Amino acid sequence: MPTEPREPDSSAAADSPDPAAQAPLPRHIERSRFGGTERRHTRADEDEAPATRSELSRGSQELRAQQPTARISWSVLLVASVIILAFSLWAIATPSLARASMKQAVDWIATNLGWFYVLTMTLVIGFVVWVALSKEGNVRLGPDQSRPQYGLATWVAMLFAAGVGIDLLFFSVTGPIVQYLHPPSGTGASAAALQDAVVWTMFHYGIAGWSVYALLGMAMGYFAYRWGMPLSIRAALYPLLGRRMRGPVGDGISTIALVGTVFGVATSMGIGVVLLSVGFARLFGLPDGLALQIALVAGAVLITVAATTSGVDKGIRLISELNLWSAVAMMLYILVAGETAFLLNALVENVGRFLVTLPSRMFQTFAYQGGDGAEWMGSWTLFFWAFWLAWGPFVGVFLARISRGRTLREFVIAAITVPVLCDFIIVSLFGNSALFQVLQGNTEFAQLAIDSPERGWYALLELFPGATFLIGLATLSGLLFYITSANSGAMVMSNFSAHIPDPAQDGPKWLRIFWAILTAVLTVAMLLAGGVVTMEYATLIFALPVTAIAYLVMASFHKVLRMERAEREGQVLRRASIAPSGGHLPERSWKQRMEQLVTFPSRREVTQFLQRTVRPALDDVAAEFRRQGYEVERSDDASVNGVQGPLLRVSMEALRAFLYQVAIVEAPVPTFSGRMSRDTDVYCRLEVFTQTGSGGYDLMGLTRQQVIDDVLERYEAHLAFLTFSTQTDTASVLTPPLQPRPPAQE
Template sequence: MKKIEPAVFFPAAILVFAGVAFAVFAGDTAEALFISLRDTITETMGWVYTIGVGIFLVASIIVALSDWGRIKLGPDDSEPEYAFAPWFAMLFSAGMGIGLMFFAVAEPITHYLHPPEGMGETVDAARESMVLTFFHWGIHAWGIYVVVGLSLAYFTYRHGLPLTIRSALYPLIGDRIYGPIGHTVDTIAVLGTLFGVATSLGYGVTQINAGLNELFGLTISAPVQVVLIAIITGMATISVVAGLDAGIKRLSEINLYLAIALLLFVFLAGPTLFLLGAFVQNLGDYVDQIAFLTFNVDAYGDGGWVNAWTLFYWGWWISWSPFVGMFIARISRGRTIRQFILGVLFGPTLFTFAWMTIYGNSALREAIAGSPVGEAILDTVRDGNTELALFAFLNGLPLSSITSVAAIVLVTTFFVTSSDSGSLVKSTLASGGALHPPVSQRLFWAILEGVVAAVLLLVGGLAALQAATIAAALPFTLVILLAMGGLFRAWSVESQRKRGMKTAAQLPVEGAAMPWRTRLRLMFSRPKSSEVDAFIRDTVEPALKEMASELDKHGYITRVEREEGKSWLTVEYEDSPPFVYGAETKIYDEPHFPGTQEDEDIEEGYARAEIFLSEGGQHYDVFGYSKTQIIRDVLRHFEHHLQWLYHLVR
């Protein structure tokens, strides 16, 4: 395992430390520079974010509905590593977490007070506020994550490339991904991830501070928030040491269960029937306006609202995409492309819509009615204290002290999982794609994340964090577009492979060497694993060596390799994917069908000699074949492979 990729780790670390030092020693200048940079990017390059996010979403949906959706993120015989529930929990916690807590009440109320068009504090403004909230938190964000996550999962698990952003560019630039271009791409990804997560941590800690002020009178100030960052970053390091399954997975499940419990309480304690109707209304309005909102850059106006809201969100989601994309790729091995896209696009989105409806519409109802709770919520937003909006809303429900504590705990656990997950991703990038980067490096990035969030909060508050996020997202938008091009090129090649397999001539495997009664008897046999191992060693491997020897005479580069219970032939090509054919011992539970015999000595089940190719297992058994029959089977698949290469040449 590679512990560090110097060409990524050191440039990323140096740039971060340089930025932190500049912010510390030239605070006023740094704040002005951050905000000026944000304004320049949104005013001159905002259309890049808009068109890019639209392309990512449309492309994701088209791919999910195409034949490419059947391709697995891994060998053809691979199965999902995680069941749907823990997979969804980790998706949700990594992708949205802290932001949902901060904006669930604050954003709808802000749009209600200050809509992009028309009068504020009206029923129309309330209705539009929920559409805009859905738009910013809906499938557009997850469409970005889909493209990045899919690129990483496909090239890592299907083609054995490193789990790094650079791997997505392999179909476009080949082995140059291992040079300066690849190092630059991964460095940009590290920086984008760090600033994106730091922004979320900034929102999270301001809300924790607000909750503690509401409950215990703790002062709301930047120094207090820095102390809170230090404490919670320390908690995140414990999760870092625990690892993915023991740390992130368990915390993510706790997050999801606690979030669902709090959501159900608000739903049942609030205007339940109204919320059911509002959800349907919000969903319909969202679908009705989605095309207009997707490509709206306010070209005929001053662009102020779009720049302040939509472009900030797109920059935030893009800067998060290396982090979330790599994380969901890490947990999605074995799923089909269709399962991946539909699960990532619509699972968390529907939950998010339910969350925003239950919190946002409940708060809007109070605001429209002019109740004391509604006025309190409006006052917090009017005064710019958006982090207090959630707690002002909870104060109007029963058991407000308990729900406020639960909200603080939930923000804290989201904080920890975001920090830990972000550290895992940056460590993976900075170690050349290691699936299990060293704990020391993960600790380094977890601490540095907290330092960056603290410094930017001290320098310019959330405005500085937002500015850094938007700036970091611009170059990565171009990287994602290139990665998407690489994906389409790779899938086109894979489609050609399948066409080649269909059009190649089919060579008979059986021949006359095996009497039909012998073959029937083999169908009902239950060999032990030791017998299958011996068959692979004594029959399959010699057949592969004989085939390799003959191919060597024709100028091919071949090798036959062996591991315990497994032998395979590889035929290398200079500029094309290799041909792989092998057999391995697979053990299954005892079959229960007529013709099988009872055998109390077989406790392990029964074994099969199953064939595998470069794209994965083929699910058929060759135990009992003769050497000649094995060679015939190799020839059949080799001809399929050559036919595919002919398609590539054409």
């Protein structure tokens, strides 16, 4: 960029047909003579949050500036570890006091802040559905040309296994029985209570939790894979807080997310070992109790360490698929061996009632039930909402890691439908099987399920034919649920406590081992302090600060999606002739068009064309930009977002840089072509890439002047986007309006 502001060239502006060039610019934008270049004054305060998408492009450099390579975030690691270790020692040393104190805190939250949890989850659901249905739903978690890393079946299995814990099995029996015999309102053991018994558990395991996962997952994945930022909460909040995310503010937010994650995972692990200890005792004749539970925690840590250090592609992927198939086998066995007709009828009715009553349940706070309503809310709905919020950051990171290349719409719809439907099937089959026994007069089983949910779950399995086989299968499935959650949890905890510039990398292996051990210590501490009930209390308390992160992420992501819309609409305003794929079509003669239709060049031919025509054209444009005083990067073999090829980048100070890159892309030869090659079924194209991906058109066959014209067309479209995004951006409390920089003193 020129070091001094240029005066507008009135004659050039008068002759220009460009509507963007003729439009008045905001007062903090200046135009130079070359192609209507726009320039923003730099901020007096560099810590201000980015006010436009252009400034957002600084995030990749700013968030990586202090950590070009992976390193430990010692402040986050130490503070979070001290909090967790102090709580663990307190719970171990004074279990009765810890349990009583947490109970008092939970009662206060349920009475005074229940509405806040309810409102938060309702807004999260509405936000993710809005993203999926909006025009920005087509935006990918990565450049426009990126495609998914995993196949659909594997991806769905990993979605399901990562976000579903063994607690689902734990509550699938006790939940419906409790809601039938002791409903939140009305008379227990009534027809109305029976109709809602399973639906309440489906509600708690339904769309709300997966909406939290979708929100945090798509936000972190978007900034990591589309903008090249670290895969972290820090990056997701960069549009609101700017460079502050590099300092104490970012450390504080990461610490909150990390502590909430550890308590969420520890709660799941605690519920898991309580359930699995009963299964191991029944299968192997071991004495059930705290000693066996602690032994299972230790054994699970060893398995988790071994699986986690093998990485996503090996350990977690294999366990996720095995987990899904074992759960499917268990559900089929229960369906076939149990009351098949009753279970299928009940499943259909449960799903239908869930859909019809979902809006009213989302806003249900039981304000008119007094203390009983608050107590029920704290024990059930608020606990689950806090549970999902605590799990949100860690599941979100894991989902983002496996979803690169997916569109926002695909990501959200898959997350809130496929795993939710699997949850519904598990809850309905187990819950209705349990209710069938209660309706037959098995009151002893009902009381056992209420007093000791883990024993009630296995007591239900013993009522089926082939009980030993079913108990073994169910224990295996529960163990895989547990290992998957603990495995991915340890990996994500290490990521939260480290600065990792590359989203494809994970934290150091020793750090994952450290978090696996510390989470196990916390699990044992809560088992000593009162078991599952104490875990519920701790989750509800420590998840409260995480709700603030959910609101910040929604505000941040909403802002950046408006920037995506500004870019798209700015390009449309600049040029009406858009290719079907979204790219601009360079003007060609009829002979050039005919030649492109009937020839399919090889890699050698396009490489020669690249050398003889495209590179000299880019050199000419770069030379003219430099002559005009701009800072230009010109490389013949650059790599940007995984794309390799000649690059032209024009820096624009605080604005988003203009990028024009040409890469060789293989494409299949059309089978209907009359000149199909006999030697190969692919040919090569020269596609143009910008910061958001491929333009979708081919430069092959153009003249040197036509390539130059295409670069300038792209550049003018970039200027139109800068103007449009500035005119449509709105300041907020966290992003104050940009003020013009005062003139320099002589």
